[in-house]
Amino acid sequence: MKKAFLTTILCVIAGAFLMVPNQAIAKDPVKIGVIVPLSGIVAQGGEEMKMGIQMAAEEKGTLLGRPIELIVEDTQVKPPVAVSKAEKLVFKDGCKALIGVFSSGVGLAIAKNIDRLNVPFLTTHVMTTKFYGLNPLVFRSGQLANDQTAVGNVKGILATPDLKDRTYYVLVHDYAWGHDAGQRFVDLAKKNGIKIANEDFDKAPIKTKDWSSYISKIKASGADGVYIALITNVIPVFAKQAYDFGIQKYARIVSGAAPGPVELEAGGEACVGIFGASDWCWDVDNPISDKWESDFWKKFKTIPSDAACHSYVGAMNLFNGIEKAGSTDPQEIADALRGISFNGPYGEVRISAKDNCMRNSAVLTETKLAPPNPYDAKIYMKVLHTFPAEELGPPAKWN
Amino acid sequence: MSFTAIAVDIILNSLVLGGVLLIVAIGLNIIYGLSRVMNLAHGSLYALGAYAGFTLVASGLNYFAALLVAPLLIAVVGLIIERVIIVPVRKRSIVYTLILTYGLMFFLDGLIKYFWGNEPRFIELPQFMRQTLPIAGTHYPVFRLVTLLTTAVAMIGLMLFLGKTKLGIILRAASSIPEMVSCMGINMTFVHAGAFALGCVLAGIAGVISGPLYTIDPIMGHEMLISSFVVIVIGGLGSLRGAVLAAFLIGLVQTLAEFFVTDLAMVIVYMMMALILAFMPRGLLGEGRFE
Numbered sequence: 147m148k149k150a151f152l153t154t155i156l157c158v159i160a161g162a163f164l165m166v167p168n169q170a171i172a173k174d175p176v177k178i179g180v181i182v183p184l185s186g187i188v189a190q191g192g193e194e195m196k197m198g199i200q201m202a203a204e205e206k207g208t209l210l211g212r213p214i215e216l217i218v219e220d221t222q223v224k225p226p227v228a229v230s231k232a233e234k235l236v237f238k239d240g241c242k243a244l245i246g247v248f249s250s251g252v253g254l255a256i257a258k259n260i261d262r263l264n265v266p267f268l269t270t271h272v273m274t275t276k277f278y279g280l281n282p283l284v285f286r287s288g289q290l291a292n293d294q295t296a297v298g299n300v301k302g303i304l305a306t307p308d309l310k311d312r313t314y315y316v317l318v319h320d321y322a323w324g325h326d327a328g329q330r331f332v333d334l335a336k337k338n339g340i341k342i343a344n345e346d347f348d349k350a351p352i353k354t355k356d357w358s359s360y361i362s363k364i365k366a367s368g369a370d371g372v373y374i375a376l377i378t379n380v381i382p383v384f385a386k387q388a389y390d391f392g393i394q395k396y397a398r399i400v401s402g403a404a405p406g407p408v409e410l411e412a413g414g415e416a417c418v419g420i421f422g423a424s425d426w427c428w429d430v431d432n433p434i435s436d437k438w439e440s441d442f443w444k445k446f447k448t449i450p451s452d453a454a455c456h457s458y459v460g461a462m463n464l465f466n467g468i469e470k471a472g473s474t475d476p477q478e479i480a481d482a483l484r485g486i487s488f489n490g491p492y493g494e495v496r497i498s499a500k501d502n503c504m505r506n507s508a509v510l511t512e513t514k515l516a517p518p519n520p521y522d523a524k525i526y527m528k529v530l531h532t533f534p535a536e537e538l539g540p541p542a543k544w545n
Numbered sequence: 546m547s548f549t550a551i552a553v554d555i556i557l558n559s560l561v562l563g564g565v566l567l568i569v570a571i572g573l574n575i576i577y578g579l580s581r582v583m584n585l586a587h588g589s590l591y592a593l594g595a596y597a598g599f600t601l602v603a604s605g606l607n608y609f610a611a612l613l614v615a616p617l618l619i620a621v622v623g624l625i626i627e628r629v630i631i632v633p634v635r636k637r638s639i640v641y642t643l644i645l646t647y648g649l650m651f652f653l654d655g656l657i658k659y660f661w662g663n664e665p666r667f668i669e670l671p672q673f674m675r676q677t678l679p680i681a682g683t684h685y686p687v688f689r690l691v692t693l694l695t696t697a698v699a700m701i702g703l704m705l706f707l708g709k710t711k712l713g714i715i716l717r718a719a720s721s722i723p724e725m726v727s728c729m730g731i732n733m734t735f736v737h738a739g740a741f742a743l744g745c746v747l748a749g750i751a752g753v754i755s756g757p758l759y760t761i762d763p764i765m766g767h768e769m770l771i772s773s774f775v776v777i778v779i780g781g782l783g784s785l786r787g788a789v790l791a792a793f794l795i796g797l798v799q800t801l802a803e804f805f806v807t808d809l810a811m812v813i814v815y816m817m818m819a820l821i822l823a824f825m826p827r828g829l830l831g832e833g834r835f836e
Binding site: 185186187189190193320348349350351353355356358359360362363365366368379382383386387390391392406408409412413414 | 546551554555558561562658662663664665666667675677683684685686688689758759760762763764765768799800803804807808810811
């Protein structure tokens with residue numbers, strides 16, 4: 147009896163010793179590196195991305211039974227800065243995955259270093275087509291790629307009588323995304339009989355503040371349509387200056403990126419009449435979207451934006467991927483992410499197992515004066531058409 | 546669109562761009578010329594002027610009233626900066642003020658971000674300024690023409706102040722021969738403070754006119770600071786007449802380059818600066834200083 151009692155006590159003590167480190171491990175958070183622009187030209191978009199990822203983390207609560215810790219770093223939209231921040235997040239902070247990134251240039255720089263970093267990197271905003279099948283550890287889940295956006299916009303132009311028979315002047319920002327977006331649009335537009343005024347399209351420096359010279363060129367070209375691929379926060383700035391010169395009186399603007407709602411508010415009536423394909427806007431009407439909008443508004447008191455929504459969806463796919471992997475091993479997470487899907491505010495977003503990039507439906511929108519709404523927004527993106535995912539498609543080689 | 550209409554567009558655009566560059570650069574040049582301070586926070590003061598104008602107009606003040614009030618507010622901020630940050634290191638190497646004003650630039654940018662956020666802002670204009678005016682076959686925004694007029698009034702006012710008033714003459718004398726001015730019993734402390742305040746007034750004016758012209762954001766001053774340096778380098782360090790010529794030359798070259806060789810526009814502007822530095826190191830009029 148005495149022997150059995152002593153054995154039991156010893157077992158309990160041994161068990162307690164064995165349990166302590168396990169519990170300590172169990173309480174260690176799963177660290178996720180959030181790399182977003184918080185300063186510079188797209189700082190507002192970066193803040194919204196951070197909000198979306200934060201919302202997903204709070205909704206998810208835990209990963210593998212451990213709390214989620216988001217460590218946020220500012221890329222300053224500069225590739226070298228972003229790479230050094232990614233190194234800090236992985237090597238110093240011990241992050242098990244990287245998420246975010248606004249610019250294609252920044253995204254490609256991180257992707258170039260991903261084998262050395264050896265963590266899965268899921269971008270929510272990089273739109274360049276170079277991300278298709280780029281690296282087994284690199285994923286896109288969030289915003290449509292340039293080819294998908296171009297398909298949406300060309301289909302939208304052809305389906306909208308007011309846009310169809312116009313000649314388009316193409317103006318892009320001078321970096322990887324702008325070049326890719328402009329070329330995709332020009333190629334597809336030509337194939338579909340849409341007239342282009344400048345096939346060798348204009349590439350404006352990112353820091354351009356004064357668009358008057360470009361507007362003079364648009365006027366001189368005789369074009370009655372303008373296709374812009376400008377960083378989302380700059381769209382209202384361009385629209386405002388074009389409006390000042392009276393361009394919108396006779397021309398229509400189609401955008402390769404969705405303008406942010408906060409910026410639309412700042413631009414006011416000058417931003418009315420901008421068309422563009424996008425994954426999501428708060429006019430998308432379905433129960434999941436409506437609930438997400440309402441939760442977002444309650445939490446942040448900011449107009450729900452596509453930047454926040456993309457980031458939320460991307461983060462949910464990443465978190466679900468980590469849970470599906472059952473570990474924080476980079477290869478296992480990457481394997482789990484391939485083919486994963488999440489049913490969110492803009493329907494099912496599936497990461498293709500063939501190219502690591504997402505497939506989802508999209509909408510063609512036009513900015514209009516907003517009807518009464520809970521966010522007190524004066525301008526909104528009205529949904530004109532919905533395109534199913536299979537219509538937007540990635541390049542043929544991935545299908 | 547006819548050739549004349551395109552030419553009118555280009556000329557007016559270049560004058561507007563040159564005008565804004567000129568006001569910022571002259572402010573920077575005056576501060577440097579009179580108090581030997583290379584104020585790297587000048588761009589942030591320009592941004593602060595734009596935000597002050599935005600806030601005043603958003604609070605219901607008339608745009609033209611804001612154009613008068615905002616620069617005065619920036620002058621007050623400038624005076625505080627001059628007293629608290631510049632005066633303690635004035636007798637030390639110029640490197641001290643360079644480093645301090647560089648830090649101040651980030652401090653002011655942070656303050657702007659804290660109070661006004663990251664999103665771009667636009668200054669609302671009176672209805673008549675939102676129209677376009679038909680000129681020689683083109684339609685040009687009225688407020689851009691008003692901006693040109695404002696630039697001209699500001700520059701004429703500055704020239705009259707520096708050329709015809711006693712205070713202006715003292716400031717000019719202090720710029721060339723500070724020791725002599727000091728020997729005449731004029732308090733150089735007031736001269737330095739006055740120069741700083743005058744430079745800040747000009748930054749404030751440029752900020753308010755830039756508000757409706759471009760966009761207001763926390764880092765709007767960074768690019769403007771660099772452009773202003775290009776103006777004062779091409780015009781000659783400390784030369785006001787040179788700055789006027791340089792600002793309009795840059796405005797014209799940049800606008801023409803953006804129109805005809807879009808992708809190389811800024812390269813051409815910086816190449817022009819490099820060539821002028823190489824062959825005319827004292828600036829276009831040869832009036833610049835070597836330090």
